[in-house]
Amino acid sequence: MHEGNLVICDQEQQYARNLLQMFARNREAGIQMYLFHTVEEVERFAEQKPVHTLLIDKEYPPELREQIPAAERYVLITSRQDPLAENEEGVYRYQSAEAIWLQMRHEPAEAQDGRTSESEKPCTGERRKKQQNSGTDERGNSLTKANTDERRQAQHDPKTDPDPDELPEPKPDGRKQKASAGFSTGTKGELIGVYSPVHRIGKTRFALELGREMAKKEPVLYLNLEEYAGGSYYFPDQTGQTLADLLYYSRQEKGNLGLRISTMAGQDGALDYILPMPYVQDMQGISGEEWLGLFGQILENCIYQKVILDLGDSVDGLFQILEACHTVYTPYIEDGAARAKLNQYAENLRKTGREQVLERTIQKKLKQR
Template identity: 40%
Template sequence: MSDEKRINMSGNFVVCDVQEEYIEHLFGILSEQLPGAYQFYLFHDSEKMMEFIEQTETDVLLTCEEYREKIRYVPGIRKKFIFTENRKKHRDTGDIPIFRYQPAGKILSEIKNGIRESAQINVTAEIPVRKRPEGKSYPQKKGRERIRAEPEQIRARGRPQRNIMRDETQVRGIIGIYSPVHRIGKTRFAMRMGQKIAEKMPVLYLNLEGYSGGNHYFPEKTTQNLGDLIYCMKQERTDYGLKISSMTGQAGGMDYILPMENESDLRTIRGNEWLRLFEDILEKCIYEVLILDLGDCIDGLYEILRSCVRVYTPYIRESAAMAKMEQYEQNLIATGYGDVLSRTVKKQMQMRAREEERDEYMR
């Protein structure tokens, strides 16, 4: 694969970013959805990008903070969009800041609005089929730099890495708890977090694991479980909030709905149905925080993680566990969900608790 991709159209829209898999995914969306007035170019090498924009008239440039100084004084670029972690940072420069870690649809909308304001371009035109530029070849990728989002640290231009201290009691919305590493106390961690947040605001805990061990964690059984709630949602009931209140139990001040007992039933629920359920709960009920204790068998797992305002990933420092963590993070990036990592907090669990559980099991 060459260092550049092109969509055969008129005008030039240049894209270059340090996060290779992330921008590959976004480039595909841009090239299919943006107006039919551009040729789209994707570069992974900033030097090749600079060579191109210095020699070729560029209508729109989408790049990142890391390359902003390089492109600052390049003349003739009509519109510059800069990926940033601080929306206010570039407003006084004429560049348009684009918050990196948000859904691709919102990024696309902000770019469309920026283009409309400057050029009044028709944004509904169909896009032609991609093809290679004729009569010109571009260098093969050399020195490709892949920068992976670090869950516990954020790398920002001009300052060293620093740990970000987060106060979960100030977060409102969906909080996801997920780990590719099992039997390390994830559910207990999720419940304790929910109980802590419940001291400040209404919280609902949902366990979306195939084998939740609900009888162990929730000995006080209620008459209905999560499956009944899904059924209620599908009935388009108007008394949704009242119905949920009749299903909930309480543990340490935190409300919960018993998990589904049959894993095969859990697997039949589609990802879009889960997302609709979560939206309905936050819109129609009293809860300000929804705690999701997520398992591997849930459909649409990555999309659910993306919907979370924060994701906690418990782990242990053990070779097999760290290998699973690495694979999970790489999978997120490769499938276009690398933005989930920017909202992820990794929580190291104590080995002692795991060893005690294992010893008890072996007795």
């Protein structure tokens, strides 16, 4: 396995998350791990960053796997008869994560007598072609149809094959997780601010609808930075980790925040979100510089092309954050008081030298409820 970017692409999401977490325990310096569930996601990643090592499910057809540029290519197989390209190496799916890791590190697992286990020797497309030409496998066994079928039946014996769902579970957070969150784009995405000085007009609903629409085309993360976000209404399942936890991890794990977010992010359709802070005192204790540092880490280390910030008045450094946004959406309603507040807000921006925020602002008229 090369140092650099290790990419896992697997349709069995729970199995893949377990495998990623077990790999993370053995992770060495210089290796960054990323998890996807579609070839399209990997291809988009490969356009931005090199794929040094690819571990991919055999359920993706060989012609699709070949489209992914990778220095080393491993395929999770369930049978030695699964088709492999010449530059691919088969890794048996139903073995321990440690055995898979050792094979990818070119350190074959050992049998009980200390010798290298034949069953753990890598199966490559090139080796298989030689075996087929000779009519034997690695052990010298005949590759006749009868023997092949017998071995295939033994390999798929439900009494002996462990169920991937029986692998140790990661610590549950009670929410559906989107593991594909844990990779870097290599180029910074955009911060999208949603802020209005006019309150109780459906701003959060607008921000979520905006995020869902954007998420149909590209990865999007929604963060609520309001003092009273009403998270239990918009996200009824409140058993998971919150934005406060993400800030803590960002201070501790600057190099691997993408992997951490992959285990924290909930989903609303295609939109990812982190639960808002439950206590306004915690929100008010975070400086504007720290918020901007967190957003920078997310854009640098995660998949997200857009990070939607649903901003409230109590967040420290509000104008700084608005300045950092590529676009600012300002919802409003047609009302005399609302118009007066918008004018006062705009005047404050001008007087503090932040006219560029107004230049990047899109005002959205909402229907009065």
